[in-house]
Amino acid sequence: MAIQIPSDARIYVTGHRGLVGSAVVRHLKAQGYTNLLTVTRQEVDLRAGQAVDAWFAQHRPEYVIHVAGTVGGIHANNTRPAEFLYDNLMMHATVLRAAWQHDVQKLLYLGSSCIYPRECPQPIQETSMLNGPLERTNDGYAIAKIAGVVSCQAYRRQYGCHFISAMPTNLYGPGDNFDLEDSHMFAALIHKFHLAKERGEPQVQVWGTGAPRREMLHVDDLADACLFLLKHYDEEMTINVGTGQDATIRELAEQIAEVVYPQAELVFDPSKPDGTPRKLLDVSRLHALGWKHKIELADGIRATYDWFLEHNLGKTAGRVS
Numbered sequence: 001m002a003i004q005i006p007s008d009a010r011i012y013v014t015g016h017r018g019l020v021g022s023a024v025v026r027h028l029k030a031q032g033y034t035n036l037l038t039v040t041r042q043e044v045d046l047r048a049g050q051a052v053d054a055w056f057a058q059h060r061p062e063y064v065i066h067v068a069g070t071v072g073g074i075h076a077n078n079t080r081p082a083e084f085l086y087d088n089l090m091m092h093a094t095v096l097r098a099a100w101q102h103d104v105q106k107l108l109y110l111g112s113s114c115i116y117p118r119e120c121p122q123p124i125q126e127t128s129m130l131n132g133p134l135e136r137t138n139d140g141y142a143i144a145k146i147a148g149v150v151s152c153q154a155y156r157r158q159y160g161c162h163f164i165s166a167m168p169t170n171l172y173g174p175g176d177n178f179d180l181e182d183s184h185m186f187a188a189l190i191h192k193f194h195l196a197k198e199r200g201e202p203q204v205q206v207w208g209t210g211a212p213r214r215e216m217l218h219v220d221d222l223a224d225a226c227l228f229l230l231k232h233y234d235e236e237m238t239i240n241v242g243t244g245q246d247a248t249i250r251e252l253a254e255q256i257a258e259v260v261y262p263q264a265e266l267v268f269d270p271s272k273p274d275g276t277p278r279k280l281l282d283v284s285r286l287h288a289l290g291w292k293h294k295i296e297l298a299d300g301i302r303a304t305y306d307w308f309l310e311h312n313l314g315k316t317a318g319r320v321s
């Protein structure tokens with residue numbers, strides 16, 4: 001049963017400065033929502049229960065889209081697992097509890113496709129959660145995200161809260177973190193190809209073997225899906241959000257090169273981890289509800305590179321590893 005969300009509803013978007021949060025705020029504004037609530041990390045540390053509770057008591061959000069998190073690519077996850085586990089566990093615990101205590105009407109929590117078992121049957125159905133061992137490079141983050149998904153289910157069962165969770169695939173788009181070490185593959189490669197072009201270097205290092213497959217979703221499509229799900233979905237089981245299509249890292253790198261630096265020669269570095277071999281989401285439940293992605297990869301890469309150039313992010317000095 002779809003719900004109407006009035007344009008003046010108090011909607012709290014956590015993590016509004018991040019890739020996903022900023023896209024959600026952009027999308028809600030474009031859809032005419034006028035009463036968006038956001039708060040910076042400096043004002044309220046989402047890991048601190050009392051501060052979060054006090055903020056909810058004061059601002060009384062009616063809807064919450066909880067996308068804040070400590071996030072990063074394969075290297076950041078692999079080298080800072082304790083931080084990824086602690087920060088994300090705490091953030092979802094405080095926000096969900098405050099949302100229950102302050103009678104939030106509906107909450108959407110975002111997981112991540114890395115919560116599914118490493119050797120999952122493909123495409124991955126939502127029922128695969130907790131069916132097998134996780135990928136080691138991101139197990140801390142994945143465990144925290146699984147706890148968030150299970151928490152939504154627990155609040156539904158015990159208190160009747162309308163808390164739902166969705167499971168996005170790998171994301172990219174404007175507002176991403178383009179750090180060369182800590183970011184996700186897409187942003188890192190845009191940055192690396194750009195720097196190599198600027199410096200006239202023919203070769204660009206791509207981590208791993210190039211063989212793993214990834215499904216890429218533009219963050220503006222995810223933001224659209226978030227609002228859609230808030231209105232149209234109210235079930236205990238999480239729901240996958242993706243495009244239903246994937247490609248190898250080699251193919252994705254070639255597509256990025258095509259836009260940023262077509263002359264680049266790709267050099268693979270197998271000393272860097274590959275991570276999960278494949279994580280293609282089965283999006284048939286989302287399609288059956290009536291939602292499908294709109295932004296195709298070639299357009300998305302171009303728009304993301306334009307954003308990168310407009311924001312003058314290609315100035316990083318130092319080695320491109």
Ligand code: GFB
Pocket residue numbers: 072073074075077112113114137138141142169170171180181182183184185186188189192205206207208209212214249272273274275276
């Ligand atoms: O995007 P990414 O860091 O994360 O890496 P995951 C995807 C693949 O791209 C891996 C390869 O096989 C990397 O080896 N890759 C190639 C690169 N060149 C690069 C590069 O320059 N930088 C990076 N970062 N990768 C993350 C999880 O896994 O997925 C998070 O660590 C999160 O928890 C996210 O869930 C969605 O797809 O492997």
